Amino acid sequence: MLRFVGRVAIVTGAGNGLGKEYALAFGQRGASVVVNDLGGSTSGDGGPSSRPADEVVKIIKSHGGKAVADYNSVEDAKAIIQTAIDNFGRVDILVNNAGILRDKSFLNMTEQDWDLVHRIHLRSAYLLTHAAWPHMRKQNYGKVIFTTSTSGLYGNFGQANYSSAKMGLVGLSNTLSLEGAKYNITCNAIAPTAFSRLTQDLLPSDAEENLKPAFVMPLVLYLCHESCDATGSLFEVAGGWMGKVRLEKSSGAMVRRPNTPMTVEDVQANWNDIISFATPLYHLTQTDQVSHILDSIRKINNKDEEKGNEVFTQTYSYTSNQAILYALAVGCSLRQPNSLRFLYENHEQFSVLPTFAVIPCQSLSMSVMSSGKLGFDIDLLRILHGEQYVELFQPLPTSGTVTLKGKIVDVLDKGSGASIVYDVEMFDENEKLIALNQFVIFSVGSGGFGGKKTSEHQRPSLPAPKRKPDQICRETTTIDQAALYRLTGDSNPLHIDPSFATAAGFSRPILHGLCSFGYATRHVLHTYANDDSRLFKAIKVRFTKPVEPGQTIETHMWREGNRIFFEAKVPESNQTVLTGGYVDLHDVVLNTTTPGTAEVRKRRKKKIKYQPHLLHLISPK
Numbered sequence: 344m345l346r347f348v349g350r351v352a353i354v355t356g357a358g359n360g361l362g363k364e365y366a367l368a369f370g371q372r373g374a375s376v377v378v379n380d381l382g383g384s385t386s387g388d389g390g391p392s393s394r395p396a397d398e399v400v401k402i403i404k405s406h407g408g409k410a411v412a413d414y415n416s417v418e419d420a421k422a423i424i425q426t427a428i429d430n431f432g433r434v435d436i437l438v439n440n441a442g443i444l445r446d447k448s449f450l451n452m453t454e455q456d457w458d459l460v461h462r463i464h465l466r467s468a469y470l471l472t473h474a475a476w477p478h479m480r481k482q483n484y485g486k487v488i489f490t491t492s493t494s495g496l497y498g499n500f501g502q503a504n505y506s507s508a509k510m511g512l513v514g515l516s517n518t519l520s521l522e523g524a525k526y527n528i529t530c531n532a533i534a535p536t537a538f539s540r541l542t543q544d545l546l547p548s549d550a551e552e553n554l555k556p557a558f559v560m561p562l563v564l565y566l567c568h569e570s571c572d573a574t575g576s577l578f579e580v581a582g583g584w585m586g587k588v589r590l591e592k593s594s595g596a597m598v599r600r601p602n603t604p605m606t607v608e609d610v611q612a613n614w615n616d617i618i619s620f621a622t623p624l625y626h627l628t629q630t631d632q633v634s635h636i637l638d639s640i641r642k643i644n645n646k647d648e649e650k651g652n653e654v655f656t657q658t659y660s661y662t663s664n665q666a667i668l669y670a671l672a673v674g675c676s677l678r679q680p681n682s683l684r685f686l687y688e689n690h691e692q693f694s695v696l697p698t699f700a701v702i703p704c705q706s707l708s709m710s711v712m713s714s715g716k717l718g719f720d721i722d723l724l725r726i727l728h729g730e731q732y733v734e735l736f737q738p739l740p741t742s743g744t745v746t747l748k749g750k751i752v753d754v755l756d757k758g759s760g761a762s763i764v765y766d767v768e769m770f771d772e773n774e775k776l777i778a779l780n781q782f783v784i785f786s787v788g789s790g791g792f793g794g795k796k797t798s799e800h801q802r803p804s805l806p807a808p809k810r811k812p813d814q815i816c817r818e819t820t821t822i823d824q825a826a827l828y829r830l831t832g833d834s835n836p837l838h839i840d841p842s843f844a845t846a847a848g849f850s851r852p853i854l855h856g857l858c859s860f861g862y863a864t865r866h867v868l869h870t871y872a873n874d875d876s877r878l879f880k881a882i883k884v885r886f887t888k889p890v891e892p893g894q895t896i897e898t899h900m901w902r903e904g905n906r907i908f909f910e911a912k913v914p915e916s917n918q919t920v921l922t923g924g925y926v927d928l929h930d931v932v933l934n935t936t937t938p939g940t941a942e943v944r945k946r947r948k949k950k951i952k953y954q955p956h957l958l959h960l961i962s963p964k
Contacts, residue, residue: 345568347374351431352567353424355379355417355471356441358395361490361537364556365438365563370403370410372564375431378403379413379423379441391416417441417463420470428478436567437475438488439468439512446501457504464508469515476528485528486567489516493534493579496588509534513577520575529574531566534588535559536581558583593620604791655749659703662742663688665831666695669702672828673861674818680934681874688741695739697879698864701731701857702831704767704780707747727886728856729762730783730923732802734881736776745777746770752781753801756794760787764801804885804923807908812899816866817914820854822893828858853889859896860884863911863921866898871907873932880905884924888913896920905931 352369356362358380370376378399382392396412403410413426427434443463445456472487479485494502495509516532523530537556562580565571577588596616598609610617670685673696677686684692748768755762762785769778781802821827825838833855836843844852864882872878890896894915901908905928911921 345372345564345570347372347436347564347568349373350435350569351375351377351427351433352436352438353377353379353427353434353471353475354438354440355423355467357399358382361535361556361559362438362440363395363399364560365440366399366410367402368560368564369436369567370408371406373408374436375409376400376403376411377413377423377427377430378410379415379417379426381414381416381441383443417467417471420467420474423471424474424478433482434475434478435482435484436486436488437471438490438563438567439471440488440490441467442490444502444505446505448501449503452503460504461508461511464505465511465515468512472515472519476523479523479528480526483527484569485523485526487516487519487523487528487530488563488566489513489530489532491516491532491534491577493536496534496579516577517575524574529566529572531573531575532577533559533563533566534577534579536579554582591620593618604788653750655707655747657707657747657749658744659706659747660744661703663693665702666699666739666741669699669831669861670696672824672831673698673858673865674820674824675865679869681869684874693741694876695741696861696865697735697739697868697876698733698857698861698882699739700733700735700769700778701780701860703745703747703769704749704778704782705857706832707749707767708765708782708784727785727787728782729785730781730801730804730883730885731857731860732779732781732881732883734779735879736778737771738877739777740771744772746774753798754794755796755798756790757785757796758790760785760790761794762786764798766800802883804883805908805925806923807899807910808901808903810901813902814870814900815897816870816900817895817897818862818866819895820858820862820890820892824858824892825852825854826892828855833857849889851891854892854894856886856889859890859911859920860886862896863898863909863924864926866896867900867907867909867926869934870900871902871926871931871933872928873934875932878928878930878932880927880929882924882926884909885922886920887922888916888918888920890920902931905929907931 347369350373352366352374354362354366354369354376357366357376357378362380366376366378378396380396380399382395391414393412393414396414400410400412409431411426411430413423415422415426417423424434441463443460445452445460447453447456468489475485475487479487489512490509491512492506492509493499494506495511495513498506513532516530519528520530537554537559559580562578562585566573566578579586579588594616596613598613598617599605667686667688670682675682675685675696677683684690684694685696687693746769748770749765750767751763751765753762753764755764762783764781764783767780767782768776769780771777783801829835829838835855837847837849838844838852838855841851844850860882863884864879868874868876868879890913894913897912897914899910899912907926907928909921909924909926910919911924912919
């Protein structure tokens, strides 16, 4: 015989029906019982009355058991738990059984009908369990029963308030079973059907004989016995029949297509599979459900990876004129030292700025985005250039034809949008690798497809050292800077058309991010490579804010060996526009025209006038 000697059980609503049956059985089997009952009506009106609880206590004691009456409302949960502590010193078992009914059709239901039922069933179960929880944790033992209902599991006309509260108890039990496991606290829910004050007007005439509370009681007591380790379970029980209920769902369908926002039509096309239970799935834990969903997503991602193996190829021819145009577009001027080497094709050291490598590669990227092969409908109003990486394996030719090979390496789900990461390799006419570009493009509104958040293929940006910058370069762009830069190949109207810029949320056309990128690179080359592009190895940067044509770009630089960390700011708006940037050099050669800090301070004292459009080195404050 299963006994409860030394255990303390609290049963709410124990003056009648199921609660009375539980209390008597616990008392008979040796438990000390707190018999809680307010003594009200089934609708929560009337009372209180001590008679129901007193009668049950009297019966238990007459059979040699231990019991105490408690007349508190279940909303006074702490007082009920305290009754157990004051009289028996502990609480081991809590049976949340008390309840009321206020049945009405949904149209006629009042807020009071709704709130009172929820307070007594759901909120009070929370309050009671919450008050008992610290005691159970401290003693590393506890058994909690939540009384749900088939009305909650399946619905019942006129019981919107009751059924929703009862289903809430299932979720509460499931969650607390997880939280209590570490402390040897089990939580289970039962959905009983029995003849009682609450159900006597709802059940057929023979229910009193065939659906006795005594036929439910054994399940509750077993779940509360120390030999039972069941937790997080839901049971239906009626008339001596009892069974465990578990969640079943259809095998469903993966509606999402690779790299494509889901549509209503996708759901419609897969509807029969979505609702089919031909091969149902059973999940007992949240982890099981998540694992199944992730397996489906991995299949999608595998398709993405297969798609990522596709290589886009294109050739690009350019002359020295285009290289010179690019240099002008990113701020080169004959008024700057050493600039002639980038602006005159017959100069003995004529060379191409390293960041010109983005121009041929960007032509391929635009082809990729407009090809439809990404799986996204690209809207020029809704794409942003997020990050850029460029690495040179040899100096760029001053003219010629290059072969571009592009490959999508990842598509990341950022929630509000999708990040498309793709690499473009550039080869010379002898098929030797010249450069690698990595573009990270953000497509606003294309996220939420369940993909991964990060990529091992993405070149990381790096934070600047936490000290004052070693050098700062400042240069003002012209009002025509964006109009000039777009001639290099990026003809997005966002940078020239005021109405288009307004539609995209800007007060006026903005400068290309890659133009700001070119300015900052020039500043680093000027300061740490004496404008020698042959010393350039690689650059990485993140675009954070736009620059408006006519504003000043101020590049802050920190040297760590041959790596130059940098950020770019706009003094006029006090915003940082480029972050996480660094330039790797093969060697550092300080510019012979670059004044040291002392020289800069000396010039400041003489109040040498700042001239826009010239490259100025200023002393860090």
